[in-house]
Amino acid sequence: MDKDFDHMDAQIRDAEAAGRFDLAADLRKLIFESHPQNDDVLAGYVEALLRLGKADKALDACDRAIAMMPTSSYPWRKRAVVQFNFLNNPAAAEASLKAGLEVYPSDAESHLMLADLSFQTLDFDAARHHGSRAAEIGDSRVVLRARHRFLDDHEGAVEVAFGILAARPTDVEALTQCGISLFMLGRLEEGASYLYRAAEHEPHRGDVIFPLANILLLLGDTKAGWRHYEMLVDKGLLTKSAPPVLTTYHDRLWRGQSLENKRILVLSYLGLGDSLMYARYARSLKAAGAHVTFCVRPELKRLFNELEGVDNLLTAWPVENWSEYDYWIFDNLLPPRFGASEGNVPARLDGYIKLRSRVGTELPTASHSHRDRLRIGLCWDTAPTHFTGRARSLAPEDLQPLAEIANVDWFALQKRPVVPDFTARSGLSIVDHSHDWTDFYDAAVFASTLDLTISICSAPIHLAGALGLPAWVMVGAPEWRWGRQGDHSPWYPHVRIFRQMERGGWRSVTEAVRVALELERGSLLQSYG
Structure with missing residues (x-):
């Protein structure tokens, strides 16, 4: 990398500043042709191609770098990013990362990326496996992310973050992940302080805005909480990402x-x-x-x-x-x-979406003449896209107390597939009609025929709330819309809240739900109409 490179790099910066991204890509290609084994050169060239919408050519560049016996796993990792994020091909991305690990088996970054990919494709066992491996062999930055995101080890994540921040007090990644892990441990004020520090350096990061706003609203500082959400429409952020x-x-x-x-x-x-x-x-x-x-x-x-x-x-x-x-x-x-x-919330006890025409509302598996049986819709699992990861979802084993309740017909109220061994693990025999729903209107019609919706904080509880249907919500990690305490929220006053007694303790929640169902069976049956 010599003076000619420096000169061309300056030309690239000028072209990009002038909006000549095609010219910048051509110049980056010339550098790549001379230095195909340089990770920084490959990164610049691939990003230039992706900016022009040329994902296939970006893959070709990664393939050429791989063919030139690269000195790191980077070309395989970059290829995986293109395949997953731009070509919507998770299987190919996984294959690329595994191919890189065959050459560099102790590459912590590849294990971390495989953990992330597995997490997003809902293979949580694989995510934990690769997260554990990354934590074993990676540097402190890799260990922090693995513990924070994939191993649910927030105590360990905080300890690692403290070590990083002792050496680099302005490390935004460490500040952010430390703040979220502290929140997950119930240390809200302390978590907010670290997220505030992260926001001082990078105020437009979504992974800072959402958890910080959530904590502030939970703490009752509503003005500051909503003010942080306003960052989503800050022109500086929109210019970069919208x-x-x-x-x-x-x-x-x-x-x-x-x-x-x-x-x-x-x-x-x-x-x-x-x-x-x-x-x-x-x-x-x-x-x-x-x-x-x-x-x-x-x-x-x-x-x-x-x-x-x-x-x-x-x-x-x-x-x-x-x-x-x-x-x-x-x-x-x-x-x-x-x-x-x-503190003003337009709460509507009877809901605010009314189904004026209900077609096909009769359940094919339940008869209205048998009113000794409750018909309950259940949602226990959701995608881990929220900053709290899997903290919203229950494992099938957590639902076992519900199986003790007699005379209940259980129905799945989620589009996520029911795992094959669900009945063996939960004790529940659940009917899944979700494949018959084309959209939320179909789901709403179905939900309106049930005696009760029981759901985690996911779309089904909001659907029941919007329709004014009887509903109970099971809350794990605290969320501002449900508050920190109490049985009800101003956002959905008719929805009853069941909270964990301790972090991750879903059994206390489902036990409380079981007791409540036994006590209120009669009123739930009578309320059907």
Whole structure:
């Protein structure tokens, strides 16, 4: 890497600054042709190709680097990133990482990436295996991530983070993971302090914004909590990670101005459950005089046709017609616009989505004449995309107390597959009709025929809450919408909350649910209507 390289590197920076990404890619290719074994050169070239949408050519570059007998596992790891993130091919990404480990069997980064890939594809045994291996052979940074994310060892993660921060006090990764692990250990104030330190250096990181806002709201500092969520629409963040239309029309972000005779575009931004929760604000927007357009994921469209206050529904961002709207906003920022910072929540005991036409609501496996049996929908598992990882989900064994309750027909209220040995591990015989549902409207019709929904903090509990159906929620790691204590939340006053007595202690939750079901069987049966 000589003066010619330095000169070309300067040319690349100039081309990128001028928006000439095609020229920058061509220049990076020239450097790569001369130095195919250099990891930094490969990284720059691959990123340039991905910026131009040329994922296949990026793979070709990784393959060429691999063919040149690389001096590290990086080309295999980079190839896996392209395959997983850009070509949606997890199997190929896994094969690439394993091929790299055949050449470099003690490469901790590859084990860590395999743990992450396994985690995202729901193979948690493999995630733990590779996470354990990474923790055995990796440096402190790798050990911290493995303990924090894949081994559920938050005590160990905090200890490692303290060691890293003693040497590098501004290490944002260590500050972030330390803050989240402290939160998971119930040390909320201490966790917030580390996340605040991380935010001082990188305020736009999602893995800082969400846990910090969650902790602040849990601690009752609602103004600060919602203020941190506002970082999601900071122009600096949107410029780096969002479609250009959001920065082009950033001045049209709704900040609370009068909506009389205005057109507002509400964008679903987070998960399906969040979209269901924030849908309550459609009435508020309409009452303020707005013409209201909601943009939601396709699986919510038919259900949201039943939502009062919405004038128009979209399932894709109206990039070409954005100028037709006076304002836009992410749906998760509606609460502070309507007083949530002061504790004002539009709670509706009877729900805010009404199914006006119910077609095919009879359950094929249950007869209404046998009213000695409860019909209960159950959701116990969810994707580990939340910053708390698997802390929301129960293992089948955790459900065993529910199997002690006689005369209950259990129905799966989740799209996630029921593991083959579920009955043997949980003791529950569960009926799964989810394959018959095309969207959330079908799920809503089904849920409305049940006596009760019991769910973790996932989309089914928000669906039941939005519909005003009888529902109980099982809460693991604390979440702001359920608060830290009490049996009810202002967001869903009719939903009863069952909390863990100690971190990870799901048995105490399902035991409490079992007792409550035994005591309230009669009232639940009578309430069906």
